[in-house]
Amino acid sequence: MADTISMVPNLNQALAATPNDDALPRRLADFDTFCDALDYAAKGKRGFNFHDPRGTLKQVYPFSQLREDSITVAYALVARGVKPGDRVALIAETGPDFAALFCGAVYAGAWPVPLPLPTSFGGKDNYIEQLAVQLSSADPTMLVGPDEISTLTSAAAERQGCGHATWADFAAKDAAPCELPSPSPDDICYLQYSSGSTRFPHGVAVTHRSLMSNLAAHSHGMQVTEGDRCISWLPWYHDMGLVGCFLSLIANQVSGDYLKTEDFARRPLAWLDLITRNQGTSISYSPTFGYDICARRISTQTAVSERFDLSRWRLAGNGADMIRPDVMQNFVNAFADAGFKASAFLPSYGLAEATLAVTIMPPGEGICVELVEEERLSGSPRDLSRPARYRAIVNCGKPVKDMEVVIRGEKGQSLADHKIGKVWCRGTSVMHSYFRDPEATAECMVDGWLDTGDMGYMADGYLFIVGRAKDMIIINGKNHWPQDIEWAVEQLPGFNHGDIAAFSVETENGEEAPAVLVHCRVSDPDKRLELREQIRDKVRSITGMNCVVELVPPKSLPRTSSGKLSRAKAKKLYLSGEIEPFKLAA
Template identity: 50%
Template sequence: MILPTPTASGLACQRTASFETIQEALEYAAGGRSGLNFYSGRGQLVETLPYAQLRADAIDLARTLLAAGLAPGERVALVAETDGDFVRAFFACLHAGLIPVPLPLPTTVGGKDGYIANLRRMTQSAGAVAALGPASLDGWLRLAVDGLPMKLLGTVAELRAAGGQGPGLPAADPEALLYLQFSSGSTRFPLGISVTQRALMANARAISAHGLRTTADDRCVSWLPFYHDMGLVGFLLAPMLTQLSVDLLPTREFARRPLLWLDLIGRNGGTISYSPTFGYELCARRAETASIENLDLGRWRVAGVGGDMIRPARLQAFSDTFAARGFGARAFLASYGMAEATLALSFAPLDRGLVTERVDTDRLERDGSAATPAADAPRARDFVRCGPVLPGHAMEVRGPGGAVLPERQVGRIFARGPSLMDAYFDRPDETLLVMSADGWLDTGDLGFMADGEIVITGRAKDLILINGRNVWPQDLEWTIETEIALLRTGDVVAFALDTAAEEQVVVLVQCRPVDQAERAALQEEIVRLIRARHSIEVSVTLVPPRSLPQTSSGKLSRAQAREIYRSGAFTPAEAARAAV
């Protein structure tokens, strides 16, 4: 019988990422008993990987990689399956001086051809000379890199079986490039972000010591993918850097059985776990028809929320549903970050739950002021405080001319600090667009400060300009999803199209009914709803379930949805678009 690694590492003291290099950190963690635990979609423990075993395997595999002709500094594309072999390959690359490049798994949108094309573009963008993945995707990976100059191609299992002793492993450099992390791609094609040893250590220390205040009694649980920064840094690298055990569920299995995530938290005494809002909502929905009597969430002290806009009403529903199972709303922890900052930039204070700022929506759209609404204000919206910037970092909200704005005035968010990337890999043109000479990063996000805490209101590129109003697409999406019972979070995406006359607002809605009368009624209801709530005329197109494009982090990609719409793929005759 396989047993999970214990929560207590057995080490004399916990070190919170106080290392020069990740190799040094793994050597220290290997002295204890903690490690990684991989579960199946049935909740069965299928593999344990103590840090001691990971270090031994990674060193052996690193020598094999060098024996295969790879040279330090070269990039290795790794399809990021949630299994031990991906982790072994990732750390093997680090020990060999190679640069691992985690690549995504297939999604439901785009199908085989779209996925293969995406892998190819990412591999070429990274200049990878080797590509490794799971056996289940070996054929697709080979198609993706067909014709590219590869020194090595196959599965990690095949490489481990081949063995081979190459030259001695290079010394770890605290200033070196460590890995490439592709951006989420919510507004454009993902770019490779250069993450250095220095940046990772700075961010992991800030996360562990200040954001989460981890202790040796903590245990992490995650279903987040390793190809996204929240999964890779938050639930693989940072836990290892603090010697914590992690229980891991593949992302696709969470989508099928979301309550398994909560079962793992209760079963193994999980204390730290994260999810975008939609993950909590999915659990609450599933609990409507499934038994939750055996769940024990009483030890869950950090229920992190990040990776997308935070929806407090959905989280309240989760809290209400699972309060009887020991979950406390004070465990919710709002945070803000991005891959360009390694992972995190801010955390709300621990053990206070969500704190919201209620804003007059009319004032917000008209002049960018986050004013408190009057009692008779026709429209208002709640935004969540995401806490102060991490120690050693700085954050500013700036206006169009670059001046720092006062509190409660919405502007573009800029950040600076030791966790930030040096550049987009091999893209100096893109780097210059977002990084200033003195190290300030233009995050592309909009928000305001409230009592020194950052409040995120949306992405700058997603804003819709209608008759002098700045309309947030999330407002339109959330109105529709909240007020129309048959729709769920993620079923709606809104964006603007430039026409000869003015911007046209398009709303795509995933529709499950097939009856034409029901579909027509749904379209008309949405048009009336948005006109009444937002005084905007919209064009509504119904699309099939699971057809809206998502980024690697599970966020809706409005940019990609816009391009698919423009191509005509979302306008079949039977969709009967309603344009008013």
């Protein structure tokens, strides 16, 4: 066993990525615990491969080395007084340091708690505040993060009153071997904070049994093959990145290639370069915006077939936000000449409270949509004075192995196919609880069933998601999805997905009204007035509603830790005056 973590590659040897194929017989997450899964994966040659912003391979990290380093970390944690059940908060930077610390915490019987890196927006004080709130919820023994942001992490740890360390502290730690605990399948493996709330965060407690069940289920649903390889830029503090593109690779013995999330943001096409260089078959996931930004970066003059070969991209997964078929079609149009096939798209639906996957589209079926009348989506009676309007709803696939999905009405009754209601699921991989929050747990868990908080309908065994119940805007008794209002504004030239936040506000007379915050890149006062009226007219034409339109500075709309627009936080910041709209003439 190694005495210290191997933080740098061996520069005396030429780097060769871990292989796709391996003589070690593949086992699809059929282990009792995650420790058993890593013990087994370490017997083979597969592993992680980390790349620089241009996609150049910088470090090869076989599962055998990961296990060795993780055991060393476990000894170091025990030497620091960490006991089974203690929480160890970890800043989830994509790299071998976090990987070894996460797995080492699990070997030590502690519960790792992945937390986000700072983003380019929000500032240092907001980041420290976000960490402090999550630390208060998780109540960890210590917070460990990269050396480069130690001033921020130490400030957050000091506010919480927990210990603090950096990667370097553990790399230099020489702890004596000791006996490590043997976890049982029903022990907690880690805490996952969902990205939806920074004000009142919920730590999802995931057991070893739940994790293994979900990892086996989605590898079964994706029909993982010997030549598959995962390519990812997704952050490891988000459930899709942590579970789907980190823990799953270990439990299913799949090699992976990684770009850091911030490097993808600067050079998104490096993601497609990595897929091109993979000589096996690629599995790669992204929310809709990842496909959108890649399609936008390709100009009509670019010969995509000369740079990219996407013909071996077997599964192009899509999840974590509402799937937009128009964006996905734009991606197909942009990269068809590079061999990308629309049938590679793999829509899915999941959430941290179910560990990750709830439904997955059968491979090869691609994106399928149904056109649904807006009145059906909102549950409102049809307005016969207006022409019918439709929204394309994406098929999110069938329940994964050992998962049940039902749609329930307002009184808890099961609904028939094509009837819209709340999505409930039940299965081994549904969470144990929200950490130290029995009231919140009881609100969403009933007799083993999880109320996902999402709205949708079933059709012939497939799930269609129409929106979040908590985001619903109710005006004069009529329900409206904020996505519909945001989509209306996006149809105007110059706006991108994520530039608009829609929610309801209370007017002076006490009534509810829709409000729309819109990123404005226009500086001329007259042009701003004209733009505001255009937005009002567009929303009115799509929804039939008059709305409050506020033009706000670019990059002022808040996002969750996974990069999605946070409507709830945008509303809070707007009402508190922290988001200041541009002042316009009446």
